[in-house]
Amino acid sequence: MDIGLTKKVENLKNEVRDFIDNEIRPKEDEYFQDVGAAGSRFKFTSKMLSTINNLKQKAKSKNLWNFWLSDSKDGHGLTTVEYAYLAEEMGKCRLGAEIFNCSAPDTGNMEVFKRYGSQNIRRFG
Numbered sequence: 001m002d003i004g005l006t007k008k009v010e011n012l013k014n015e016v017r018d019f020i021d022n023e024i025r026p027k028e029d030e031y032f033q034d035v036g037a038a039g040s041r042f043k044f045t046s047k048m049l050s051t052i053n054n055l056k057q058k059a060k061s062k063n064l065w066n067f068w069l070s071d072s073k074d075g076h077g078l079t080t081v082e083y084a085y086l087a088e089e090m091g092k093c094r095l096g097a098e099i100f101n102c103s104a105p106d107t108g109n110m111e112v113f114k115r116y117g118s119q120n121i122r123r124f125g
Helices: 007-033 046-061 080-090 106-116
Strands: none
Touching: 007 046, 007 080
């Protein structure tokens, strides 16, 4: 089995790393300073939600989104091994997986919706 880094994945890995370094990390400390400000660490302030949603929109607009969807037109068609290289980069940043729409348990739930959900459910993916 070849588990080497393909050119396609190398390019994606570099894009993910650049996005993390230039977009996410500069906002990360500020984001985590607000944790608990809503009265519970499980609630989000409007500032936190705005930060996350803006970063997600930027990632999606750069097609840095849904890497885990291997067999969907909405993903990148990556194998598990190829995805692992990107997951490694995302794991180096506390907000990484969330911003790229790759955090559990959401990924498993979205995969089920993509495969078996009604058309109405799928349009929100």
